[in-house]
Amino acid sequence: MTAYFARCVIAGAITLLVISSVIFLMIRLLPGDPARVIAGEMATEQDVALLRARLNLDKPLTVQYGIFLRELFHGNLGTSARTQLPVAEEVFARLPRTIRLAAVSMLIATLLGVPAGLVAAFRRYSIFDLLVSFGTLCGVSMPVYWLGLMLIVLFAVKLGWLPAAGADSFASVILPGITLAMYSIGLITRMTRASTLDVLCQDYIRTARAKGLPGSALVYRHVLRNVLIPVITTVGLQFGALLGGAVLTESVFGWPGMGLLLVDSIFSRDYPMIQGVVLVFSALVISMNLLVDVSYGYIDPRIRYS
Amino acid sequence: MIGLFVLIGLGLAALAAPLLTSYDPVRQQLPQALRAPSFAHPLGTDHLGRDLLARLLYGGRLSLIIGFFAVGLGLAVGLPLGAVSGYYGGWIDLLVQRLADLLLSFPSFLLALSLAAMLGVGLQNVVISVGIIAIPSFIRLVRATVLSIRSQAFVEAARCIGVTDRVIIFRHVLANSMVPVIVQASLNLGSAILTAAGLGFLGLGVQPPAPEWGSMLGEARSYIFSSTYLPTFPGLAIFSAVLAFNLVGDGLRDALDPRQRNA
Numbered sequence A: 001m002t003a004y005f006a007r008c009v010i011a012g013a014i015t016l017l018v019i020s021s022v023i024f025l026m027i028r029l030l031p032g033d034p035a036r037v038i039a040g041e042m043a044t045e046q047d048v049a050l051l052r053a054r055l056n057l058d059k060p061l062t063v064q065y066g067i068f069l070r071e072l073f074h075g076n077l078g079t080s081a082r083t084q085l086p087v088a089e090e091v092f093a094r095l096p097r098t099i100r101l102a103a104v105s106m107l108i109a110t111l112l113g114v115p116a117g118l119v120a121a122f123r124r125y126s127i128f129d130l131l132v133s134f135g136t137l138c139g140v141s142m143p144v145y146w147l148g149l150m151l152i153v154l155f156a157v158k159l160g161w162l163p164a165a166g167a168d169s170f171a172s173v174i175l176p177g178i179t180l181a182m183y184s185i186g187l188i189t190r191m192t193r194a195s196t197l198d199v200l201c202q203d204y205i206r207t208a209r210a211k212g213l214p215g216s217a218l219v220y221r222h223v224l225r226n227v228l229i230p231v232i233t234t235v236g237l238q239f240g241a242l243l244g245g246a247v248l249t250e251s252v253f254g255w256p257g258m259g260l261l262l263v264d265s266i267f268s269r270d271y272p273m274i275q276g277v278v279l280v281f282s283a284l285v286i287s288m289n290l291l292v293d294v295s296y297g298y299i300d301p302r303i304r305y306s
Numbered sequence B: 001m002i003g004l005f006v007l008i009g010l011g012l013a014a015l016a017a018p019l020l021t022s023y024d025p026v027r028q029q030l031p032q033a034l035r036a037p038s039f040a041h042p043l044g045t046d047h048l049g050r051d052l053l054a055r056l057l058y059g060g061r062l063s064l065i066i067g068f069f070a071v072g073l074g075l076a077v078g079l080p081l082g083a084v085s086g087y088y089g090g091w092i093d094l095l096v097q098r099l100a101d102l103l104l105s106f107p108s109f110l111l112a113l114s115l116a117a118m119l120g121v122g123l124q125n126v127v128i129s130v131g132i133i134a135i136p137s138f139i140r141l142v143r144a145t146v147l148s149i150r151s152q153a154f155v156e157a158a159r160c161i162g163v164t165d166r167v168i169i170f171r172h173v174l175a176n177s178m179v180p181v182i183v184q185a186s187l188n189l190g191s192a193i194l195t196a197a198g199l200g201f202l203g204l205g206v207q208p209p210a211p212e213w214g215s216m217l218g219e220a221r222s223y224i225f226s227s228t229y230l231p232t233f234p235g236l237a238i239f240s241a242v243l244a245f246n247l248v249g250d251g252l253r254d255a256l257d258p259r260q261r262n263a
Helices: A002-028 A034-039 A045-054 A061-073 A087-122 A127-141 A144-158 A171-200 A203-210 A215-253 A258-267 A271-299 B002-015 B052-088 B090-105 B108-119 B123-150 B153-160 B165-202 B213-223 B229-256
Strands: none
Touching: A002 A061, A002 A271, A002 B090, A002 B108, A087 A127, A087 A171, A087 A215, A087 A258, A087 A271, A127 A171, A127 B229, A144 A171, A144 A215, A144 B165, A144 B213, A144 B229, A171 A215, A203 A215, A215 A258, A215 A271, A215 B108, A215 B165, A258 A271, A258 B108, A271 B090, A271 B108, B052 B090, B052 B123, B052 B165, B052 B213, B052 B229, B090 B123, B108 B123, B108 B165, B123 B165, B153 B165, B165 B213, B165 B229, B213 B229
C-alpha cells in the first residue's frame, strides 16, 4: 500500500511541475512583449525597461525558469501587476470561498445523484427511470450561466426568497451551489445508474438472492459497496470539473472566489495574477485526483498490484 | 432519434437564416430597443433594437461553425496522434499518453479560459482553444482501437505482404474506430458549443456585434430584471442545441454498441 501511495504522490508532484512549467512558458511565449503589456500603453520606454528588469524578463529563459522555481518553493507567486500586492495573498484569501462553493455543490450533487441513480436502476423502465434519464440529459446539456440567471430571476426577483449575489449570508450559497451542482448531478446519477445496472446482473447478486437474502440487506451488503467504487472515482474527478464551472458560476452570482479573480485578471491583463490563480487551481485539481487515486487503491485492492 | 430531428431542424434554420428573417442581425435600431415579444418581432428586440430572432438564427450559424471547426481540429490532431501512439508504442506512446492524461484531467473550461487569456479573443482563437480541449478524448479512443487490433492476424498478414505501416494505420485502424469516434464527436460537439458560449458569456469569445449566443447572454445580464425574455431565449437556444447533440450521441451509442445489457 505504501508503495502505491508513494507512486501516486510522485506522479502528482511531477504533474504539478510540468503544469507549472507550461504556465511559465505560456506567459513568456505570448505574442508581444509581456513587460509592455503589463506596463500598459501609457508607460514610457524607460518604465517598460525598468519593469522588464524587475520581472527578470531580460534574462535568458533558463535563468528565468530557475528563479521561477526558486520563488515557487518559497511560496512566492509574484506580485500583481494591477494592485502591486502579493499574488499569493489575494489568491489564498479567495481560496476558501471557492472551496466552500465547490464543496456545497459536491454535497448537493452526491446526496441527490447517488440515491436517484440507485432507485432508477432498481426500477428500470419505470416512469421514474425515464424521468431521471431525461432529467440527467438536460442537466449535462444545460449552460451553467443560463441556469444561474434563470434561477436568479425566479428565486431572487419574482419570489424574493434567496439572495441573488454576494457571499454574505448562509443562504447566499444556495443558488450558486445548486447551479454549479446541476452538471454533476446529471453525471453522478448516470454513473450510479449504469454502475448499479452492472452490479445487479452479477452472479454474486443472483447467489445472494437464491440464498434468500431479503432486499434491504442485499442492497446494503452487496450492491452498495460495489456500486460505489466507480461512483466515488467520478465524484472525486468531478471536483476538478466543478472548479472549472465555478468560474462561470462565480461570474453570474458575483461570488468573490478564485474564479472571479481569474476572469478579472484576464480582463486587466494581470499576468502574474493569472499565473498564480491557474497554478493554485492546478494544485487543487492534482491533489484531488491524488486523493481519488489513493482512496481507490484502498477500496479496491486489485488496483494496487497493477 | 428525436435529437436527430431537432438537430436537423436547427441546422436548417441556421443555414436558411437570411430567408427566414428580413431583419439585419447587426444593424442597430435604437428607437426599437427592448421591445417585448410581439407579432413584428416574435422574440422581441435587444438593447440596441436588433431583432432577437434574427440574431439567434445567425448566431446558430456561428455556433455550429465554431463547433464543427473545433471538433474538426480535435479529430485532425487527435486521430493521427492516437493511431501512431498506439501502433508504435514505446516512448512515443508514453509521451502522448501522459500529455493526453494531463489535458483530460484539467477542468476543460479552465483550460479554455487560460488559452483564451493567452491567445486573445475572437472567432479563430475560440476555435483553437475549444479544439485543443477536444484532442485528448480522440487520442484515447483511437489508441484503444489500435491496441485491440494491433495483435490480430490480419495486421500481421498485411505486414507480411509488405503493406506499409501508414497504409495499415489508415485502412484498418481508422475504419475500425469510426463508430466510437462518431459517437464521441457528436458528444464533443455539444460540449464545444457549451464551452464556446461560456467564453462568449464572459466576453472572452467571439466579440460583439457578432450575434454569438453566449455573448448575447452575457450582454443581457443587465436586463434580467426588466426584459426577462432577453436572456431567456439565447440560453434556450444553447440548451436545445447541446441537448440535441447529446441526444444524437447517446442514441448513436446505444444503437451501435454491440454490447446489450439485460438486468
